[in-house]
Amino acid sequence: MKPAEALHATVPHAAVPRATNQDVKRFLILSLETTCDETAAAVLEGPRFPATGVPKALSSVVASQFNLHERFGGVVPEIAAREHVLRILPVVDEALRRAEVELKDLGAIAVAVRPGLVGALIVGLTAAKALALALDVPLVAIDHLEGHLYAAQMAYPETSVYPSIGLVVSGGHTSLFHCRGPIDVEPLGGTIDDAAGEAFDKVASMLGLGHPGGPAVEKAAATGNPRAYSYPRAFLHEDRLDFSFSGLKTAVLYTLKGQDARSRENVELSPGLVADIAASFQAAVCDILVAKALRALRKTGESRLIVGGGVAANRSLTNQLKNMAKNENIQLFIPPPAYCTDNAAMGGIAFAKPAAGETADLEIDVVAGLVRGRGEKTGGKRGEREPGRARISGS
Amino acid sequence: MNRYVFESRSENDTERLGRSIAEVVTPGATIALVGPLGAGKTRLARSICESLGVDPAAIASPTFILIHEYEGSMPIYHFDFYRLRSPSDLDALGADEYFASGEGLCLVEWADRARERLPDAAWTITIEPDPDVENARVFRIDIPPEDSRFELPARS
Numbered sequence: 001m002k003p004a005e006a007l008h009a010t011v012p013h014a015a016v017p018r019a020t021n022q023d024v025k026r027f028l029i030l031s032l033e034t035t036c037d038e039t040a041a042a043v044l045e046g047p048r049f050p051a052t053g054v055p056k057a058l059s060s061v062v063a064s065q066f067n068l069h070e071r072f073g074g075v076v077p078e079i080a081a082r083e084h085v086l087r088i089l090p091v092v093d094e095a096l097r098r099a100e101v102e103l104k105d106l107g108a109i110a111v112a113v114r115p116g117l118v119g120a121l122i123v124g125l126t127a128a129k130a131l132a133l134a135l136d137v138p139l140v141a142i143d144h145l146e147g148h149l150y151a152a153q154m155a156y157p158e159t160s161v162y163p164s165i166g167l168v169v170s171g172g173h174t175s176l177f178h179c180r181g182p183i184d185v186e187p188l189g190g191t192i193d194d195a196a197g198e199a200f201d202k203v204a205s206m207l208g209l210g211h212p213g214g215p216a217v218e219k220a221a222a223t224g225n226p227r228a229y230s231y232p233r234a235f236l237h238e239d240r241l242d243f244s245f246s247g248l249k250t251a252v253l254y255t256l257k258g259q260d261a262r263s264r265e266n267v268e269l270s271p272g273l274v275a276d277i278a279a280s281f282q283a284a285v286c287d288i289l290v291a292k293a294l295r296a297l298r299k300t301g302e303s304r305l306i307v308g309g310g311v312a313a314n315r316s317l318t319n320q321l322k323n324m325a326k327n328e329n330i331q332l333f334i335p336p337p338a339y340c341t342d343n344a345a346m347g348g349i350a351f352a353k354p355a356a357g358e359t360a361d362l363e364i365d366v367v368a369g370l371v372r373g374r375g376e377k378t379g380g381k382r383g384e385r386e387p388g389r390a391r392i393s394g395s
Numbered sequence: 396m397n398r399y400v401f402e403s404r405s406e407n408d409t410e411r412l413g414r415s416i417a418e419v420v421t422p423g424a425t426i427a428l429v430g431p432l433g434a435g436k437t438r439l440a441r442s443i444c445e446s447l448g449v450d451p452a453a454i455a456s457p458t459f460i461l462i463h464e465y466e467g468s469m470p471i472y473h474f475d476f477y478r479l480r481s482p483s484d485l486d487a488l489g490a491d492e493y494f495a496s497g498e499g500l501c502l503v504e505w506a507d508r509a510r511e512r513l514p515d516a517a518w519t520i521t522i523e524p525d526p527d528v529e530n531a532r533v534f535r536i537d538i539p540p541e542d543s544r545f546e547l548p549a550r551s
Contacts, residue, residue, distance in 0.1 A: 036459065036460070115460065116460060117459075117460045117461060118460075118462075171459060172458075172459030172460065173459075190452075190455070191455055191456075192441075192451070192452070192454065192455060193437045193438070193441070193455055193456050194437070194455075194456045194458065195455075195456070195458075195459060198456060198458050198459060202432045202433075203432075205432060206432050206433070242452075246433070246435075246437055246438060246456070249432060249433040250433040250434075250435065250524070250530075251433075252433065253431065253432060253433030253434070253524060254433075254524065254526075254529055257524060257526035258526065
């Protein structure tokens with residue numbers, strides 16, 4: 001079963017009460033996600049403002065996870081904004097179809113406006129603005145990283161996962177947050193070079209493993225010795241809550257070059273060697289992530305840890321996190337894999353925004369840059385402006 | 396092009412090189428950073444940016460979103476072409492506008508993936524790890540003759 005279908009299957013149609021325009025208590029939001037490679041849409045059903053509660057995903061569609069190739073005839077490139085343009089409407093249609101709702105049933109449109117690739121963000125935001133304008137419903141701008149963390153709340157609707165430490169670990173992000181609530185999130189630290197998932201991808205490439213790199217390295221590591229190589233664990237014993245994976249990547253490079261110092265090319269690698277390097281690399285990444293998460297928990301005194309992002313699907317990491325949580329008496333919340341990787345269902349965080357009086361006006365712009373430690377931003381070309389905020393009206 | 400060769404034996408050496416580059420670059424310059432995974436492209440970019448006054452916490456690998464912008468003593472545009480499938484992907488990014496604007500310093504990791512799109516006056520820094528010595532690397536710096544102010548740093 002594909003992840004998007006698995007996600008959908010967790011919410012059988014028959015079990016979900018249908019919301020309609022006449023239903024004053026239930027509220028439907030269409031959520032769009034185009035921050036990077038994935039074009040995703042979800043229909044979410046939750047309590048109507050000012051009631052609060054955790055929404056359910058009636059549908060969650062990620063373009064790369066269902067077969068668009070028949071529709072477009074070919075492989076879909078990853079990064080070009082034009083691909084989002086091609087995919088966004090079919091993905092929205094599919095999300096509405098699977099949720100068995102129509103555009104007129106929607107009460108608001110949510111869209112991730114930061115951080116991400118500028119061209120990609122603009123496609124999602126433009127589509128969201130057009131829908132909000134045409135349907136005369138509020139637009140809700142959400143932060144992709146807050147969404148990744150909120151995915152844990154959606155996965156555990158019966159328990160509050162806040163206040164907590166949030167760890168987002170993916171191809172583009174490796175960041176720790178102090179989460180006092182869904183949208184009261186303070187950055188504690190982040191990577192100063194590569195993201196953890198990026199390091200997995202690049203090491204997979206160095207080892208001649210396939211894509212995506214995370215699962216490829218994990219698979220190769222399964223038969224390897226994690227203590228075969230003693231790779232660096234940057235900042236492990238430092239108080240700072242930042243990450244660095246470039247030295248680790250370079251150490252792997254030297255292992256490869258060291259196999260044949262005379263050669264400028266990597267020698268042919270035996271499967272055993274690849275397994276040992278992969279296992280040792282993975283162990284170093286996991287040690288760093290677990291140690292820094294624990295340090296953040298101790299520093300803040302929080303007793304809950306929520307984890308989001310694609311690397312949270314790595315079983316070595318989840319096992320190490322579970323052990324740590326058990327030993328330290330920490331409540332650990334990790335969503336299922338389909339909620340960890342980029343998806344639009346995590347846009348359920350949008351339900352927390354109108355409740356806090358936050359919707360966006362139609363003038364808002366995207367913010368490409370990552371919101372990084374100590375509150376600084378690396379602005380994107382269009383990143384000078386914060387997402388606009390206006391009081392919710394007409395609800 | 397004038398070629399300078401710098402053998403770095405440590406991160407300190409790489410930082411010195413970054414400082415030397417930062418002292419002579421002017422807004423509008425483009426520096427191509429070329430080398431294999433783990434060579435130290437982001438590390439050198441970080442040294443240049445920090446020497447130009449960028450907040451160290453703001454600097455990271457731009458592989459994911461392809462470009463980061465930093466505020467230093469001049470604007471810095473930190474590109475990463477690692478994920479490009481073809482040079483035409485740069486059109487969506489508006490890269491030409493950044494190169495042509497003359498407003499800031501463009502640092503381009505994995506520039507060899509779209510070399511023909513870089514300005515003619517771009518510097519090229521090729522980084523090659525020394526396979527025999529851990530953390531040793533050779534920087535080959537190719538600079539247009541009109542940029543004559545650059546001097547190699549002393550090694551620590």
